[in-house]
Amino acid sequence: MEKKGKGRRSDRPPVDLAAQLKLQRESFVSTFFRKGAEFTEELVTENDRLRAALADAERDNAALRTQLASDEAIRDLLRKIDDLEREKQALLSHVHEAEAHTTQFTNRHAQIEEELANLANLHVASYHLHSTLRLPMVVRHLRELLQQLVGARAYAIYVADDARGELVAIAAEGLEATDLLPIPYGAGETQEDARGTVERAFVTGIARVEEGPLDATRHQPAACLPMRVDDRAVGVIVIHALLAQKTRFVAVDFELFKMLGLHAASALVGAQLFAAADGRVPGVEVFQGISPSIPPKSLANP
């Protein structure tokens, strides 16, 4: 069943309604366009904001890329620094090795120079000791050797007088006459004083040399050096004091003492015999039979 009002409805819209609709439509269109404009404005603003953000992001990106490149360069540099550091360490190690070799070489060179100088001292001493058969010259050379090579300030050279059983001073320096009285030997027990030490060195044939620093207050000689020809002691060299600048015997002195023990006596005895023979050189006959490879006749006088 239809409602009552429906029967009176017309196909033509009423004027008010149309106007109303028109108003509504205009309002709608106006609102639509206003909203659209607002939306567009918003879109434009948003677009601007996004562009700005994009530009920022691109700038950041560029900065980051630069930073990254810079970091990479730094990493490269650090790697290079590490490499150079390793190279430096290797070079330093080589330098230290070379320095150690140089030091070793320098020390060895100094040692060799010192040994050479010591050998020169021995050669010069021996050369001069045997360079003459004149007794005064032999004694002079002995004195020079003791003063200049050993640095002896007070010393005496004793020769054995077998007939009296005494050691008699034949040369001395820096000692009083009372210090140079003959020293008897082989008469009994030796004393513990300086003279006893000299006697003991002569009798036993064993040298006595102070090895450490020399004490100025000591009562014993600094060195007692028996002089021997073959197995026979013929005298003693006694050193009582050294020059002020020399406080102890050094390595070369001990070598000189060994040389003196063997060579001083033969130089002195040889010179003594030469003097006793009035400087005559023995004839060739004394050499007969010494060498089995040469027949005696070839050496004999016709």
Add this chain to the structure above:
Amino acid sequence: MSAEYTCLVVEDSPMMRQLLVFALSRVKNLRVTEADDGVDGLRKLAGTKYDIILTDINMPIMDGLKLVKRVRTDPMHKDTPIVVITTEGSEEDRQRAIALGANAYITKPIQAPQVIAKVKELLKITG
């Protein structure tokens, strides 16, 4: 070519002279002349220029200190380095030698390396 240096050794003891000559033979390009005493030394210095002089103090005829004094009045050698070598070890002797014009002082018994070092130092020889 390395420069050649000349040295005069004045020493009355043949033994010491030989030792000094040996020590100085270790210095390259150094030619050594020997003199027996101060007078012989002066004779050798007359007319010949030496680069360095080594002299003993205690010598007969003319001692080393007199020689130093005379050398310093010689125009040719007034600036020549002089090394005095002696048995005396006191500071007083050292000062006396230096005051007279010596440049260095070495005491006996001599050590060859010390002599070599001193001569090289005074001649400014390196190595």
